[in-house]
Amino acid sequence: MKIAIVSDMHIGYERFSEDAYNQAKEALERASEIADAIIIPGDVFDKRAPKPEVIAQAINIFREISKKNWKARVVSSSGGEIKLHTRVPVVAISGTHERTAFGKENPLSLLGLAGLLVDADESTVIVEKDGERVAIFGLGGLSEEMVKPKLKELDPKPTSGAFNIFMFHQSTYELLPFSSDFIHYDDLPKGFDLYVDGHIHSRVEATVHGKKFLIPGSTVLTQLKEGEQEDKGFILFDTVKYTYEFVKIKCRQLVFKTLQFDSAEPKEIRESCEREIDKILKSSREKPIIRMKLEGTMAKGFNSTNVPVNSIIGKYSQKATLDFDNSKLLDPELQSDIEAIRENKIGDMPIAELGMNIFGERLRELKFDDKIKYTELFGILSDMSKKEKVLIEAMRFLNEQGS
Numbered sequence: 001m002k003i004a005i006v007s008d009m010h011i012g013y014e015r016f017s018e019d020a021y022n023q024a025k026e027a028l029e030r031a032s033e034i035a036d037a038i039i040i041p042g043d044v045f046d047k048r049a050p051k052p053e054v055i056a057q058a059i060n061i062f063r064e065i066s067k068k069n070w071k072a073r074v075v076s077s078s079g080g081e082i083k084l085h086t087r088v089p090v091v092a093i094s095g096t097h098e099r100t101a102f103g104k105e106n107p108l109s110l111l112g113l114a115g116l117l118v119d120a121d122e123s124t125v126i127v128e129k130d131g132e133r134v135a136i137f138g139l140g141g142l143s144e145e146m147v148k149p150k151l152k153e154l155d156p157k158p159t160s161g162a163f164n165i166f167m168f169h170q171s172t173y174e175l176l177p178f179s180s181d182f183i184h185y186d187d188l189p190k191g192f193d194l195y196v197d198g199h200i201h202s203r204v205e206a207t208v209h210g211k212k213f214l215i216p217g218s219t220v221l222t223q224l225k226e227g228e229q230e231d232k233g234f235i236l237f238d239t240v241k242y243t244y245e246f247v248k249i250k251c252r253q254l255v256f257k258t259l260q261f262d263s264a265e266p267k268e269i270r271e272s273c274e275r276e277i278d279k280i281l282k283s284s285r286e287k288p289i290i291r292m293k294l295e296g297t298m299a300k301g302f303n304s305t306n307v308p309v310n311s312i313i314g315k316y317s318q319k320a321t322l323d324f325d326n327s328k329l330l331d332p333e334l335q336s337d338i339e340a341i342r343e344n345k346i347g348d349m350p351i352a353e354l355g356m357n358i359f360g361e362r363l364r365e366l367k368f369d370d371k372i373k374y375t376e377l378f379g380i381l382s383d384m385s386k387k388e389k390v391l392i393e394a395m396r397f398l399n400e401q402g403s
Helices: 018-033 051-065 107-113 144-154 266-282 309-315 332-342 351-365 375-381 387-402
Strands: 004-006 037-042 073-077 090-093 123-130 130-140 163-166 194-197 204-208 209-215 233-238 243-248 254-264 289-298 319-330
Touching: 004 387, 018 037, 018 051, 018 243, 018 254, 037 130, 037 163, 037 194, 051 090, 051 107, 090 107, 090 163, 130 144, 233 319, 254 266, 266 309, 309 319
Parallel strands: 004 037, 037 090, 130 163, 163 194, 194 209, 254 289, 289 319
Antiparallel strands: 004 233, 073 123, 123 130, 204 209, 233 243
């Protein structure tokens, strides 16, 4: 059986709402043409409470693909509280963007209730075609600290006589080693033939318990990062051959450009930006997304707020979507102050010495005993490697000074 894996469509994403809709529509329609079934590991919608017009967009897309003459059919669903309202082999789980309070319906489950897809959250859904059975266990997006307890509670098991897919929507520590709450690959249940994750917006292939672990990435840009410059699309997985291919969809080009300036006036910066934008437009597909990063220094008397970015954005609004980062475009005086701090100096005086002098003056204002050697005390307090040790040493010093 050929299974299309389409994830993180984020329908209703406000910044690129038209892109989100068009690319979700293209991905699902293309998938319905070449796959026997579609599975969706979360974030069909961008928000847990999408506007009615956004829900209408999703309904229209799923209603159209449900009309296809599907040869594969959903034959059963077990576990959880999910009831089958369609036999169309479009199986989905909710993502973290759709997550609601426990026991509350979310926008993904509403599509399930409407019979437009099968909501597989915390249940096993079996799809069958010509005697071949594919069992999909789904675990919708949860807060990170809840994943391990939920897996222990549910104890997912593969279905005998079927090709088994474990589908979920979480961060994993191997990909994002930022939090001990993130699950590890080894935390995932054993015995499944394929592991499918959503949530991450770039493509990933790894191995879990000796089997393939796949993330198709998002179908739309949601963050203007260089990692999102890759093509968008979905994965088509063949359960018999145990191989897959990535199917591209149309997506606007994302271009990054960094410009360096030295004592530049706003007019010069504007002209440089427009020259680069014009170059990009000559070689780009329709209406690219361009992120301009401006760095360096401005001429005396100017700062980054003087750069007419809104005017540039307006000028090219019909040709490109522009985004500017001028946080590293500094005026000369600020640049000088930063360099001084980097050299641990303010004026010609080292920062530590300045701090020590202020400390001594403050002690004298508070009428501390002149016998206290404030330079030594400042040195003790400045050592913050171990707070308890510092306090003990400071108290010892003060006792000695007072005796």
